[in-house]
Amino acid sequence: MDDRLEERLSALQKGIPLEDILKGLDQREKELEPLLRLVASVRKLPHPAIDASRANVNRHRLVMVAQRQPRRAGSVSYTFYTFYTFFRNWLKRPLFPALVAVPVVACMLVVLLGGGLWAVGRNATTAVFQAVDGQVEVYTPNSSQGWHSVVSGERVRSGSNVRTHSSASTLLVFSDGSQAYVGPDTDLTLTALTGGLGKPLQIVLSQYSGRTSHIVQPARGGESHYLVETTSGTARVRGTAFSVVVDLGGLTRFAVDTGVVVVDNAGNEVTLSAGQATAALPGLAPEKPAYQFTLLNQVTAIEGQGWLIDGIPVQVPDAVRVHGNPQVGQNVLVEGRILADGNLVADRIELAAQGEPRQAFTGQVEAAIADAMTVAGKTVQVDSQTQVTPGLSSGKAVKVTFAVEANGSWKALNVQTLDEPTEATPEPTATPDLNAKPSLSFEPDELEATGCGSDFTFVGKLLNTGEEPKDYAANVLLGYTLIKGADFVEWVDLVPAGWERIDAGQQVDFDVHMTLNAQWGSAPAGSEIKLRVYIAQETNRPEHHRTRLTLTVVSNCNVTATPTATSTFTPTPSTSGTGTATFTPTPTISGTGTVTPTPSGTPSVETNCTGANPHPTGQRLAARYGVPYEEIMGWFCQHYGFGEIDLAYSLSREHNIPVTEVFALRASGMGWGQIKKALEEPEGTDNVPGHGKPNKKP
Amino acid sequence: VHPPRTPFSAFFLNDTFSRLTPLSFNEGIHFRYSGNDMPADIPTDLIARAQMGEPAVIGALYERFHLNVFRYLYYRLGDQYVAEDLTSEVFIRMIRSLSAYQPQNVAFQAWLFQIARNLAIDHYRKMGVRDEVKLNDDQAPHGEDVDAAVDRKLTSDRLQRALAKLTDDQRDVIVMRFVADMPIAQVAQSLHKSVDSIKGLQRRALIALREILTEWEVSYV
Numbered sequence: 001m002d003d004r005l006e007e008r009l010s011a012l013q014k015g016i017p018l019e020d021i022l023k024g025l026d027q028r029e030k031e032l033e034p035l036l037r038l039v040a041s042v043r044k045l046p047h048p049a050i051d052a053s054r055a056n057v058n059r060h061r062l063v064m065v066a067q068r069q070p071r072r073a074g075s076v077s078y079t080f081y082t083f084y085t086f087f088r089n090w091l092k093r094p095l096f097p098a099l100v101a102v103p104v105v106a107c108m109l110v111v112l113l114g115g116g117l118w119a120v121g122r123n124a125t126t127a128v129f130q131a132v133d134g135q136v137e138v139y140t141p142n143s144s145q146g147w148h149s150v151v152s153g154e155r156v157r158s159g160s161n162v163r164t165h166s167s168a169s170t171l172l173v174f175s176d177g178s179q180a181y182v183g184p185d186t187d188l189t190l191t192a193l194t195g196g197l198g199k200p201l202q203i204v205l206s207q208y209s210g211r212t213s214h215i216v217q218p219a220r221g222g223e224s225h226y227l228v229e230t231t232s233g234t235a236r237v238r239g240t241a242f243s244v245v246v247d248l249g250g251l252t253r254f255a256v257d258t259g260v261v262v263v264d265n266a267g268n269e270v271t272l273s274a275g276q277a278t279a280a281l282p283g284l285a286p287e288k289p290a291y292q293f294t295l296l297n298q299v300t301a302i303e304g305q306g307w308l309i310d311g312i313p314v315q316v317p318d319a320v321r322v323h324g325n326p327q328v329g330q331n332v333l334v335e336g337r338i339l340a341d342g343n344l345v346a347d348r349i350e351l352a353a354q355g356e357p358r359q360a361f362t363g364q365v366e367a368a369i370a371d372a373m374t375v376a377g378k379t380v381q382v383d384s385q386t387q388v389t390p391g392l393s394s395g396k397a398v399k400v401t402f403a404v405e406a407n408g409s410w411k412a413l414n415v416q417t418l419d420e421p422t423e424a425t426p427e428p429t430a431t432p433d434l435n436a437k438p439s440l441s442f443e444p445d446e447l448e449a450t451g452c453g454s455d456f457t458f459v460g461k462l463l464n465t466g467e468e469p470k471d472y473a474a475n476v477l478l479g480y481t482l483i484k485g486a487d488f489v490e491w492v493d494l495v496p497a498g499w500e501r502i503d504a505g506q507q508v509d510f511d512v513h514m515t516l517n518a519q520w521g522s523a524p525a526g527s528e529i530k531l532r533v534y535i536a537q538e539t540n541r542p543e544h545h546r547t548r549l550t551l552t553v554v555s556n557c558n559v560t561a562t563p564t565a566t567s568t569f570t571p572t573p574s575t576s577g578t579g580t581a582t583f584t585p586t587p588t589i590s591g592t593g594t595v596t597p598t599p600s601g602t603p604s605v606e607t608n609c610t611g612a613n614p615h616p617t618g619q620r621l622a623a624r625y626g627v628p629y630e631e632i633m634g635w636f637c638q639h640y641g642f643g644e645i646d647l648a649y650s651l652s653r654e655h656n657i658p659v660t661e662v663f664a665l666r667a668s669g670m671g672w673g674q675i676k677k678a679l680e681e682p683e684g685t686d687n688v689p690g691h692g693k694p695n696k697k698p
Numbered sequence: 699v700h701p702p703r704t705p706f707s708a709f710f711l712n713d714t715f716s717r718l719t720p721l722s723f724n725e726g727i728h729f730r731y732s733g734n735d736m737p738a739d740i741p742t743d744l745i746a747r748a749q750m751g752e753p754a755v756i757g758a759l760y761e762r763f764h765l766n767v768f769r770y771l772y773y774r775l776g777d778q779y780v781a782e783d784l785t786s787e788v789f790i791r792m793i794r795s796l797s798a799y800q801p802q803n804v805a806f807q808a809w810l811f812q813i814a815r816n817l818a819i820d821h822y823r824k825m826g827v828r829d830e831v832k833l834n835d836d837q838a839p840h841g842e843d844v845d846a847a848v849d850r851k852l853t854s855d856r857l858q859r860a861l862a863k864l865t866d867d868q869r870d871v872i873v874m875r876f877v878a879d880m881p882i883a884q885v886a887q888s889l890h891k892s893v894d895s896i897k898g899l900q901r902r903a904l905i906a907l908r909e910i911l912t913e914w915e916v917s918y919v
Contacts, residue, residue, distance in 0.1 A: 034908055035904040039904065042852070042876045050764060055764060058760070058782075062757065062789050063753040
């Protein structure tokens with residue numbers, strides 16, 4: 001009967017009508033009739049289907065996984081089969097457990113040692129969820145958990161998938177301070193997240209749908225990178241802010257706020273600079289870079305592909321996905337590009353809530369007269385109420401925020417240059433302690449170094465000037481922005497870059513390592529690099545910390561017809577009762593005279609300290625502390641930064657001890673915070689140098 | 699050789715993904731499907747291209763099989779969202795295991811369903827879902843009053859609830875054969891059984907399903 005049933009079922013599968021099959025049943029087969037009717041009903045049912053948008057997202061994901069998969073063909077290799085066979089035979093032998101025990105123990109030791117190393121590099125190979133808002137889920141393949149909701153502070157590692165539901169969003173913060181905002185209805189994979197233990201930090205995000213916005217710190221070294229892959233192209237960046245929107249259908253829009261982004265697809269690449277955007281489709285070259293626009297306003301007309309948004313004509317090609325089916329009279333958010341002919345073409349439209357209109361576009365300033373300005377071929381009216389970034393000139397890339405006047409003209413409300421990177425201040429996510437009123441301050445707030453080498457290290461000090469013990473700062477995270485000379489910077493490292501807690505009155509030290517590239521060596525004397533360190537995050541009083549530390553590196557390379565300064569530095573380790581060492585600088589500057597400011601000793605160390613001479617900061621410090629300029633430069637030529645010298649003299653004055661002892665403490669390995677603390681403690685307290693961070697100074 | 703640059707405006711002439719996609723994406727990819735008595739399998743040259751990681755072929759395989767895999771998982775797990783997630787995972791695993799796939803041993807769809815079935819079993823293990831279903835074995839369809847029901851036509855929802863009362867193998871064979879429309883030989887491969895045993899299993903599964911639906915007064919004629 002099983003065979004007979006199968007015979008009839010096969011006929012049904014072939015498309016033979018049920019009634020015809022039933023007619024062919026003989027008496028013995030009558031029992032099959034209800035079963036065949038049941039099968040016919042099951043086959044006719046409208047079975048559930050996967051949501052079309054999810055299917056598209058999954059397809060994108062799959063294609064990208066396939067692209068990353070190593071190209072292999074054929075079956076399991078012969079080598080593997082041979083090994084397998086050999087191993088299987090050994091399993092059958094009685095002595096197998098003993099023979100296998102030794103390598104197993106060895107493997108366990110390797111795993112234990114490896115575990116330690118893993119812990120060191122863990123921070124670099126994970127990202128942290130912050131500002132989780134709504135339902136954000138993560139799934140890590142081969143883990144015991146399936147998709148599960150995340151909370152702020154949770155870590156996510158390479159290979160994990162992240163998705164946000166409608167109205168949900170989160171921030172992914174990487175170990176170098178780079179951040180990725182993940183918007184609603186976004187689906188992505190942290191495809192690669194490597195780094196730590198001296199390895200370059202490599203971040204690869206594969207985005208299948210939705211919107212992400214990125215603030216990327218300058219890449220550390222040539223092998224470091226930050227990539228956002230989509231089925232329609234890959235964005236490569238090295239220190240910039242940009243966004244990626246992947247729409248169903250694979251249309252991807254890449255838009256740059258600051259810096260430069262290279263987008264490549266199908267072997268073609270375009271370079272986007274600040275304010276520019278491109279769109280790309282799978283398998284095709286990205287569109288030419290174009291300036292972008294955003295309109296958040298009412299739809300005033302829709303005629304085929306022509307839309308009017310508050311009277312502004314926008315082309316909406318059929319393939320552009322319009323989210324939410326907006327109608328005339330409703331508010332929409334339109335994002336698009338300004339083509340070379342001046343036409344506005346939409347890349348994306350979505351229904352928006354009623355609210356304040358917001359209209360903006362980017363472009364280069366082409367002309368500016370008293371009451372008007374032409375940007376990207378669009379003329380906007382400018383009046384006394386228009387806020388314009390000072391120093392604006394022709395050729396500058398700007399973002400213009402505007403309103404449409406009754407006569408249809410555009411009135412500029414704000415014209416802002418795009419060249420200066422904006423600082424990102426992520427929202428704190430931990431619960432703030434409302435009683436705590438911390439106040440963080442960089443002291444000093446300016447450090448300067450002069451040199452021609454490739455490596456510079458500054459020591460920054462961050463002080464919580466909160467007055468009462470309750471005024472602690474929580475989850476402090478530093479950020480930095482290169483505001484000048486970014487082209488010379490290979491990488492920047494803040495160590496440490498954050499603290500869980502800084503008590504009121506407590507001071508913490510951090511190092512800012514800056515590695516410059518080869519171009520710095522050929523930069524003209526006087527060239528500058530400026531880096532600004534800021535408080536990117538603090539939980540208890542996030543809006544309060546406006547303190548900034550500005551680090552300046554001045555080139556003294558390629559100096560012609562200027563006196564050559566050569567310092568002879570004489571560190572004199574003189575043993576004192578406290579066991580600390582005393583160093584005395586003896587700078588000698590040839591061409592301007594030779595000065596021996598303090599008692600000297602042996603051995604003598606010659607330091608080449610050529611360059612801009614006299615150095616203005618050196619002069620300033622000399623004047624401030626009433627010591628010879630050469631003395632200041634003597635310390636400087638021993639690779640102490642001006643900030644450190646300033647600090648050392650300040651401590652020396654404050655505690656009435658020779659500055660040489662302060663430098664000796666630093667040379668012994670103590671951090672500046674420890675030195676300050678040690679000097680502030682009453683006499684008799686054990687101050688054992690060497691418990692601080694390792695000394696990096698010569 | 700890079701594809702020729704196409705004016706962006708040309709992309710906007712169509713409105714579906716497949717039409718937006720450049721021709722080369724699906725060009726030349728056709729599945730052999732010679733009637734219902736033949737396994738709906740794919741040519742070996744396409745398998746080779748998929749094993750080489752050719753995105754177009756991978757995308758086409760997804761298009762061809764994802765609905766069947768999803769439905770199988772939906773009827774097996776009873777949860778649309780979990781089924782969607784696991785469907786995605788089936789194809790990710792497909793890519794990772796493709797190099798070991800040997801077309802001469804098992805039909806592609808059957809192999810794919812083996813992956814799906816293993817994932818479903820893993821899911822049961824993690825979530826304990828199956829045990830819960832068995833505990834509720836004597837219950838009427840959730841949320842329905844058997845006595846009060848008048849119009850009880852067979853729906854996908856009722857089918858899913860009824861299938862949940864069958865054994866795993868019985869449910870698998872019904873879904874694979876009559877929802878995914880797989881030939882019996884492929885079902886046998888997926889379940890690692892002989893065709894003869896699948897025939898017996900199939901009949902017992904249909905009888906059991908019919909009894910459940912009759913008990914629930916669900917009409918399917």
